[in-house]
Amino acid sequence: MDDFMAARSQMALSLGFHIIFACIGMVMPFFMAVSHFYWLRTKDEIYKNLTKAWSKGVAILFATGAVSGTVLSFELGLLWPEFMKHAGPIFGMPFSLEGTAFFIEAIALGFFLYGWDRFNPWFHWFTGVIVGVSGLASGILVVAANAWMNSPAGFDYVNGEYINIDPVAAMFNDAWFSQALHMCIAAFVATGFAVAGLHALMILKGKNIRFHNKAFKIAAIFATVAAVLQPLSGDISAKDVAQRQPAKLAAMEAHFHTEEAAPLILGGIVDEEKKEVKYAIKLPGMLSFLAHGDFKTPVTGLDQIPEDEQPPIAVTHYAFQIMVGLGMIMLLISIIYFVALWKKPEWLTSRWLLKLFVAATPMGYIAVEAGWTVTEVGRQPWIIHGVMRTADAVTPMPGIIYSFYMYTAIYVSLSIIVIFMLYRQIKMVDKLYDNQP
Template sequence: MDNFIAARSQMALSLGFHIIFSCIGMVMPFFMAVSHFYWLKTGNIVYKNITKAWSKGVAIFFATGAVSGTVLSFELGLLWPEFMKHAGPIFGMPFSLEGTAFFIEAIALGFFLYGWDRFNKWFHWFTGVIVGVSGLASGILVVAANAWMNSPAGFDFTNGQYTNIDPIAAMFNDAWFSQALHMTIAAFAATGFAVAGVHALMILRRQNVLFHTRSFTIAAIFGCTAALIQPLSGDISAKDVALRQPAKLAAMEAHFHTSKAAPLIIGGIPDEKHKKVDYALELPGFLSFLAHGNFQAEVRGLDSIPEKDQPPVAITHYAFQLMVGMGMAMMLLSVLYFFAFWKRKHWLSNGWLLKLFVLATPLGFMAVEAGWTVTEVGRQPWIIYGIMRTAEAVTPMPGIAYSFYLFSAVYISLAVIVVFMLYRQIKMVGTLYDTSNENTH
């Protein structure tokens, strides 16, 4: 494994690991705030127990996310020194603000965890809301930095020099809104389905049914609502990518030939040698409509882009198909859930619906990982789109492959530890929050 592949692999591993904790850190505090609000308004001890149980999960994910996020910041300098040398002064502002949001989140979380029966009850609830707001802001600021890599702005690039730097314009680049919106909704959908799936499993096992039913309802409403509106943000993102990164869109759809009334490809196996897609379902004109709002519009294919500037087609296409497939599955389950919620309430206690949520537990995070694969692989061979190639930014330091192996071992160990801690936390719910002590008024 050469340095370039090792560096990219280590960055992919780190991002893939960290994004899960980022999503949960952005979203779980809002679940926690809702249950806490119900406790304060109703006095129902079930909601207090839910809030305390979720707050411990938030603390676990916050600690792990802080570690993995810190590693990522070091890796940017270690693995991509040329990138940081030029890009750091331009898009450093969102990273600085993200650090501020992180510290606010840490302080607020400390207040919340140790504030039970010590603060005014509404101030205590407000600290939990601050945890969510600052976590959400932190995630959006990081996405703004990534969006800048896809849509460079806030500087002039002449004769290899970066001049007239404007950090505000860099942060609010053309891609930041669509990426931030899409990522935020994805985080709510992924976390909502994951949490709902865990509680659905506990209900099926008849463990603390009331506790887990109330928890399931909060998580499912958040997750299903996000899943239903996600296609709208996906449409915004697709039109944005079509305008700014036609190579990425072409790779996502394995669209080899520039054409009008371009078909939308569903599934299929790209054949890059013969410039075609085998075994795909084609919807005539739909790619033109999704990209430009016109069924007859022309969509640029890979044939209009020099081969040296084309992203890997197969990986980008498969990741995009996986993301869309997982999103559609969650959307269909969301429609079913809300129909049951409003019209067929007896379905909510039926095992088949709960089993569907258990099966859907990982779908959101699978979609998130696939989406980030599309974003990063689809931008290649550029680390700063159209300005700096990824190969130009990699460190000349030897031995990066060994660093990749070491970090792989560290992340696998962390994953095992986190899973163990969460499993123990879920098991503890059965003893700490016994339904026989729950006041259901």
């Protein structure tokens, strides 16, 4: 592995680790707020205990996410100095605003964690809502910065110089809305199914049934509603990518040849040498419809993209298939859950339905990781689409591979510690609320 690939791998590792905690920070406070609201309205102690239990988990994950996010900010400058030299003044606004949102989130979380029986009950609840709103704002602002890399705006690039800089136009670039919408809904899907799955597992084990039932219902409602909305945001994103990054769309679908009534490819094995996808299911005209809203409009294939500007095809395609496939499975589970709520209430207590949610526990986060792989790998070879190549942005310093090994060891260690702490927290909750009426 050369230093360039080591730098990319380190950044991918850091992003892949941090994005899980970012999703949790964007979503879990809203779960807490709903549970807390029920406590204030009903005075049912289970909701109070649930809110406290969730808040302790959020505190653990918030601290870890803060550390990994700080590391990422340093890595941008250390690994990609040429990129930051030019891009920093242009897209720095969303990062600075994200820092403000992060501080608000940290302060509000402190108020919430230590405000029990000290603040007015509704003000205390409101601090929890602020944690969620500021966490969601942080995520949107970071995604806006990433969207700028996919859809550069707010400057003129003339003779190798970046002039006429407009940070506001850069932040509200053409891609920010579709990416932010898709990411926010994905965070609710991933976190909702993960939380619902964990509580479903505890119900199946027969532990603190009422406690975990209430927790499961809150998480499952968020997860299933988001899973139904996600294909709509995916359609918006696909049409946006088709207009701005035809090479990425072509790689996502392994669409080698420009053609009318382009088929949508499901599955298959990519053969880049023969420029074909073997053993795939092809739906005629569907790619044209998804990209342009018409079954006949031609879709640009990789044959229209210079080879040195094509992203890695197989990785992008497989990641896209994983994301969509898992999304469809979670959508199916959501539909089944809605049928249970409206027509088949006896299903809600069935073991098979709970087992479906347990099986779906990791699916949302795997889909999120796959989606970010599509976003980042599909943009290659550009770090700023159409303006700066990734290879031109990397640090000239040698020995990056050792940094990659070191960070890998750190993140593996952090993962083990976080899993241990969360496991211990779950055991403490079950022991504390065991045999709760």
